[in-house]
Structure formats: C-alpha cells, structure tokens
Amino acid sequence: MPFPVHFTAFVSGFLSLHALLGPASAADIDLKSFNPEDIISKDVAIIGGGSSGCYSAISLKDKGKSVIVIEKKDRVGGNTETYIDPATGTPVDIGVLVFHNISVVTDYFSRFDVPLTLYEEDTADESAYYDFRSGTELNISFPTLNETAVAFNKYAQFLEEYPNLDNGLFLPDPVPEDLLLPFGEFVDKYDIGASLNTMYELDPAVGNFTTVPTVERIRTMGLSLVEQIATGFLTTAHHNNSEIYSKIQTELLSASSLLLHSEVVLTQRQNDSEGVQLVVNTPEGRKLILAKKLLITIPPKPRLLKNFDLSADETAIFSKFIDVGYYTSIVKNTGLPDDLSVFNYNPDTPYNFPILPAVYNVQTTPVPGLHLAIYGTPRSIESFPLSDEEVKSDIINGIKTLQKANLDKFNQTEPEFVVFSSHTPFYLQVSPDDIKDGFYGRLYALQGLRNTYWTGAAFRGQDSSDLWRYSEEEVLPGLLESL
Ligand SMILES: Cc1cc2nc3c(=O)[nH]c(=O)nc-3n(C[C@H](O)[C@H](O)[C@H](O)COP(=O)(O)OP(=O)(O)OC[C@H]3O[C@@H](n4cnc5c(N)ncnc54)[C@H](O)[C@@H]3O)c2cc1C
Ligand SMILES: *[C@@H]1O[C@H](CO)[C@@H](O)[C@H](O)[C@H]1NC(C)=O
Ligand SMILES: *[C@@H]1O[C@H](CO)[C@@H](O)[C@H](O)[C@H]1NC(C)=O
Ligand SMILES: *[C@@H]1O[C@H](CO)[C@@H](O)[C@H](O)[C@H]1NC(C)=O
Ligand SMILES: *[C@@H]1O[C@H](CO)[C@@H](O)[C@H](O)[C@H]1NC(C)=O
Ligand SMILES: *[C@@H]1O[C@H](CO)[C@@H](O)[C@H](O)[C@H]1NC(C)=O
Numbered sequence: 001m002p003f004p005v006h007f008t009a010f011v012s013g014f015l016s017l018h019a020l021l022g023p024a025s026a027a028d029i030d031l032k033s034f035n036p037e038d039i040i041s042k043d044v045a046i047i048g049g050g051s052s053g054c055y056s057a058i059s060l061k062d063k064g065k066s067v068i069v070i071e072k073k074d075r076v077g078g079n080t081e082t083y084i085d086p087a088t089g090t091p092v093d094i095g096v097l098v099f100h101n102i103s104v105v106t107d108y109f110s111r112f113d114v115p116l117t118l119y120e121e122d123t124a125d126e127s128a129y130y131d132f133r134s135g136t137e138l139n140i141s142f143p144t145l146n147e148t149a150v151a152f153n154k155y156a157q158f159l160e161e162y163p164n165l166d167n168g169l170f171l172p173d174p175v176p177e178d179l180l181l182p183f184g185e186f187v188d189k190y191d192i193g194a195s196l197n198t199m200y201e202l203d204p205a206v207g208n209f210t211t212v213p214t215v216e217r218i219r220t221m222g223l224s225l226v227e228q229i230a231t232g233f234l235t236t237a238h239h240n241n242s243e244i245y246s247k248i249q250t251e252l253l254s255a256s257s258l259l260l261h262s263e264v265v266l267t268q269r270q271n272d273s274e275g276v277q278l279v280v281n282t283p284e285g286r287k288l289i290l291a292k293k294l295l296i297t298i299p300p301k302p303r304l305l306k307n308f309d310l311s312a313d314e315t316a317i318f319s320k321f322i323d324v325g326y327y328t329s330i331v332k333n334t335g336l337p338d339d340l341s342v343f344n345y346n347p348d349t350p351y352n353f354p355i356l357p358a359v360y361n362v363q364t365t366p367v368p369g370l371h372l373a374i375y376g377t378p379r380s381i382e383s384f385p386l387s388d389e390e391v392k393s394d395i396i397n398g399i400k401t402l403q404k405a406n407l408d409k410f411n412q413t414e415p416e417f418v419v420f421s422s423h424t425p426f427y428l429q430v431s432p433d434d435i436k437d438g439f440y441g442r443l444y445a446l447q448g449l450r451n452t453y454w455t456g457a458a459f460r461g462q463d464s465s466d467l468w469r470y471s472e473e474e475v476l477p478g479l480l481e482s483l
C-alpha cells in the first residue's frame with residue numbers, strides 16, 4: 001500500500017497546528033526548509049532505542065515493515081550498559097544482566113547469533129551485610145533455601161489464579177483487594193515472608209518494598225520470573241549484554257532505520273488516515289518524519305512527552321505516574337576486597353531493608369579493583385529530588401563509613417567513580433486508589449488512538465524478557481493490523 005500522507009496535506013495540517021501552538025513554540029520551524037532529502041517516510045516511527053524500542057523495530061522489520069527509531073543517546077540499548085575495562089578488555093554488565101529462558105528471548109538472541117548461557121553467581125565471592133549509616137556489620141539470619149522455596153511456591157500459586165496478569169496489567173473489575181494491599185500486608189496474609197529477601201536482592205528498585213501495591217510488585221515479579229528463580233536465569237555467554245545492541249545498531253543504521261543523538265521537537269498525531277508527522281532534531285539537521293503509526297517506548301511522564309502534542313486525556317492519565325530514582329555505578333578504590341559484596345541492611349526495619357534513599361549494595365565485578373554500586377530512592381510523583389551529585393556523594397559517604405568503622409577489614413582509600421549512570425525515572429507505577437479507579441484500563445485504552453501505540457516498562461514492567469513478550473504478543477499485533 002502506498003504511503004497515504006501527501007506532503008501538501010501535512011503542510012496544511014501543520015499550519016493549523018502552528019496556529020494552535022502559537023508562534024512562540026513553532027516559530028523556529030520553517031516548513032519550507034524540509035527539502036525532499038530531509039523527509040523520511042516509514043511505516044512506523046519508534047521513540048526510544050532501548051529494550052522495547054529495539055525489539056519492536058527488529059520484529060516489525062522482520063515482518064516486512066519499514067521503521068525509523070529515534071534515540072536521544074549516541075547508542076541503542078537503554079538500560080543495558082556494559083563497561084569494558086580498558087586494561088583487560090573484560091566486559092562488566094552494569095545494567096540489564098539476566099533474561100528468562102523463554103522462546104521470545106532465545107529466538108531474539110539467536111537471530112543475532114549471540115549465545116546465551118545459564119547465569120551463575122561467582123561462588124568464590126562472599127557476601128556481608130552492613131548498616132551503611134553506622135558501618136556496623138550485621139548478623140542477619142535469612143530463611144533457609146527450603147523455606148524460601150516453600151514461600152515462592154505459595155506466591156506462584158496465588159499468581160496462577162490471575163492468568164490475565166501474566167502479560168500485562170489486565171485487571172479484573174472490581175480490582176480484588178489482595179492486589180491492592182501494601183505488599184508487606186499481602187506477604188503476611190499469604191505467609192510468604194521467606195521469599196522477600198530473595199525478591200529484594202533480585203530486584204530492589206521499587207521504592208519502599210513493603211508498601212508498594214501488590215499488583216505493582218507482581219508486574220515484574222510475575223510467574224515467568226518466579227519460574228526462572230527455580231530453573232535459573234540466562235545471560236549472554238560472552239558476559240557482554242551490549243553485544244546484541246551493537247549488532248542491532250549496525251543493522252538498523254544500514255537500513256536507514258535509526259537516528260541516534262536525535263530528539264523529537266514537534267509532533268502531529270491524529271486518529272485518521274493521515275498518520276503522524278514528527279519534526280526531529282538530528283546531528284544532520286532537522287528532519288521531517290512521515291509515518292503511518294507511532295510507537296512510543298520512553299517513560300510516559302508528561303514532562304518527557306512535552307513535544308508530543310499530548311491530548312488532555314493523555315496528560316491526565318500520564319500525570320498519575322509515580323516513579324523511583326535508580327542509579328548504577330562502577331567505583332574503584334573502595335578499600336573492599338575484590339571478592340566481597342556488601343549489602344546495605346537496617347536492623348530496625350521489617351526484613352531489614354534500608355530506609356531510602358540509600359545504597360542498595362556494593363557488589364563484586366570480574367575486574368580486580370572495581371565494584372558495582374547501586375542506589376535507589378523512594379517513590380515520588382516527580383523523580384525524587386536528588387541530583388546525580390548528591391547520589392554520588394551519598395555512595396562515597398556510605399563506602400567511607402564502612403571503611404572507618406572497620407579499620408581491620410577495609411583499606412582507608414578514597415573511592416572514585418569510573419562510571420555513573422542514572423536510570424531515573426524508573427519503575428513507573430500508580431497509587432492503589434488510581435489502580436482501583438481503573439487506571440490501567442484507561443492506560444491500555446490509549447493503544448492505537450491518534451495513530452499511536454505504546455510499549456516500554458510503564459506499560460508492562462521493568463524487565464526486558466517480559467517487555468519483549470508483551471510487545472510481541474500484546475502491542476505489535478494491533479499495530480500491524482492497523483497498518
Ligand atoms: C541497573 C539495572 C539493572 C537491570 N537489570 C535487569 C535484568 O537483569 N534483567 C531485565 O530483564 N531487566 C533488567 N532491568 C530492567 C530494564 O530496565 C528493563 O528491562 C528495560 O531496559 C526497560 O526497557 P524500556 O524499553 O522500557 O526502556 P529503556 O531500555 O530504558 O529504553 C528507553 C530508551 O529511550 C531513550 N530515550 C529516552 N528519552 C528519549 C527521547 N525523548 N527521545 C528519544 N529517545 C529517548 C533512552 O535513551 C533509552 O535508550 C534493569 C534495569 C536497570 C536500571
Ligand atoms: C532453557 O530451557 C530449555 C527447555 O525449555 C532447556 O532445554 C535449556 O537447557 C534451558 N537453557 C539453559 C541454558 O538452561
Ligand atoms: C553472627 O552469628 C554467628 C552465630 O550466631 C557468630 O558465630 C558470628 O560471630 C556472628 N557474627 C557477627 C558479625 O556478629
Ligand atoms: C521443604 O522441606 C520439606 C521437609 O523436609 C519437604 O517435604 C518439602 O518438599 C520441601 N519443600 C521444597 C519446596 O523444597
Ligand atoms: C562487547 O560488546 C561490545 C559491543 O558489541 C564490543 O564493542 C566489545 O568488543 C565486546 N567486548 C567483549 C570482550 O566481548
Ligand atoms: C479521536 O478519537 C477520540 C477517542 O476515541 C475521539 O474522541 C475523537 O473525536 C477522535 N478524533 C478524530 C479526529 O477522529
């Protein structure tokens with residue numbers, strides 16, 4: 001089918017948009033400057049070249065559709081980041097680490113000839129538990145493996161009662177009270193406390209762990225993930241999770257399907273056959289993209305979508321999202337032994353979780369002299385008010401507190417950042433009242449309106465395997481049908 005948008009139709013549409021926005025915001029966009037070589041026509045424009053944007057681009061491309069991915073950074077991969085130690089060439093995955101052993105994952109990696117293997121912790125490494133506020137070592141008694149397994153089994157049995165939650169937040173109406181309980185109360189009710197420390201160490205960044213609404217915990221800690229806890233996760237055999245993204249980047253660039261270092265400055269989205277029009281700033285100048293459909297994968301916080309002509313409805317829905325701050329870093333000169341991971345616990349809270357904002361842990365890496373430190377904040381409506389500099393100094397202070405309180409164990413050195421990366425805003429979610437009030441029904445009803453489809457963590461969960469399955473099974477079929 002030929003592309004339906006005629007440039008002249010767009011120009012007249014654009015002019016009315018110009019009138020709507022007023023000259024201030026659109027004044028610097030001169031339509032006549034779009035020479036034919038600056039106009040890109042594709043079936044689907046995809047915003048964000050992270051986990052779900054890349055997956056969707058490849059899936060659509062493999063189904064014969066033309067795509068253009070618009071990514072603001074100079075690389076694709078999003079939260080998948082790999083530090084390559086310059087001295088030894090050793091890769092260290094500092095973001096996404098593990099995947100589920102499911103066909104959507106194994107097919108994707110084999111398409112790019114990237115081998116997977118069972119993820120195994122380095123058994124030579126040791127773990128210790130400290131209160132980072134005082135530097136005191138803690139003697140925490142964790143549940144036995146058997147107790148943990150029994151608790152996860154009970155949790156899985158509960159999840160099996162909600163098959164509609166297996167691949168999205170398709171909630172019954174009315175929403176069952178159990179799903180709205182603060183997770184700590186749910187845990188007490190179902191007597192699954194013995195699973196909590198494992199859940200936390202696997203996936204801590206949800207804000208206060210015991211008050212997160214149960215369904216917001218389930219959206220990542222779902223059946224598929226729980227099965228992996230029993231059978232084992234996958235990771236890349238080269239321990240370099242960026243490899244697949246560098247192959248995707250090469251493939252998309254060679255198909256003229258990727259704009260790096262690029263951002264949308266203006267959109268026109270209508271729910272008619274005119275498709276969508278995007279004005280994008282790229283390193284090669286301003287481009288006009290004409291696409292039949294738009295797929296947005298970035299966190300839908302209103303301030304991040306300010307250039308996307310949000311409707312009043314979309315703004316009202318997206319304004320409900322709360323999120324957490326999540327940061328990862330590689331630190332050298334920690335004074336900690338290379339084979340020691342330290343976890344921040346607080347003896348005064350249930351399950352000993354630290355009071356946020358706080359360092360979650362400082363873990364070993366395969367490179368001698370380097371540790372991986374991760375940090376998180378509580379939930380808030382606007383990403384928690386901490387600057388990157390404040391987070392960095394909190395991490396350094398935590399490590400120095402450990403050093404000073406344990407002169408016999410740790411060297412007194414000045415920790416330094418080798419890499420620091422903010423993944424904020426993370427884990428978008430809403431309040432129990434909004435969930436009860438039908439938020440997720442209204443969110444999902446946006447699919448397809450105004451020629452716009454949505455995927456990404458806010459729509460499914462902060463887990464790549466889940467996102468690929470959700471995109472493939474729940475979002476792309478509708479998008480493909482609409483083309
Ligand atoms: C430290 C850490 C560890 C994790 N570990 C795992 C793990 O082991 N396994 C797992 O499955 N998941 C893990 N996750 C979860 C992971 O975040 C999600 O699986 C996934 O990355 C979310 O995908 P996404 O497509 O929603 O967003 P992202 O992957 O974050 O992609 C969003 C992309 O959009 C780009 N972007 C943002 N704004 C714009 C804009 N305005 N215009 C254009 N582009 C824009 C970003 O640069 C980014 O590339 C981890 C996350 C973090 C932070
Ligand atoms: C993944 O699961 C399949 C069975 O579905 C199994 O044969 C395979 O060994 C698993 N892979 C790994 C690395 O464990
Ligand atoms: C922790 O408890 C064990 C036994 O209960 C004891 O042997 C050990 O010394 C304690 N360690 C600390 C740091 O208190
Ligand atoms: C836990 O231990 C009990 C008793 O030893 C055993 O019957 C049960 O099968 C175990 N449960 C799991 C899930 O391993
Ligand atoms: C890891 O992957 C990146 C991206 O493809 C590549 O540049 C690098 O050479 C790889 N390193 C190793 C050791 O595999
Ligand atoms: C677009 O869809 C919305 C919601 O269904 C509807 O209210 C609106 O009238 C439609 N607009 C057009 C231009 O069709």
Ligand SMILES: *[C@@H]1O[C@H](CO)[C@@H](O)[C@H](O)[C@H]1NC(C)=O
Binds near residue numbers: 335336337338410411
């Ligand atoms: C502490 O310093 C000593 C002496 O420089 C060194 O041998 C040791 O490896 C260091 N230990 C750690 C944990 O950095």
Ligand SMILES: *[C@@H]1O[C@H](CO)[C@@H](O)[C@H](O)[C@H]1NC(C)=O
Binds near residue numbers: 355
């Ligand atoms: C989480 O919130 C509850 C209720 O507000 C509070 O009692 C608890 O101390 C908090 N836990 C942490 C670790 O911050």
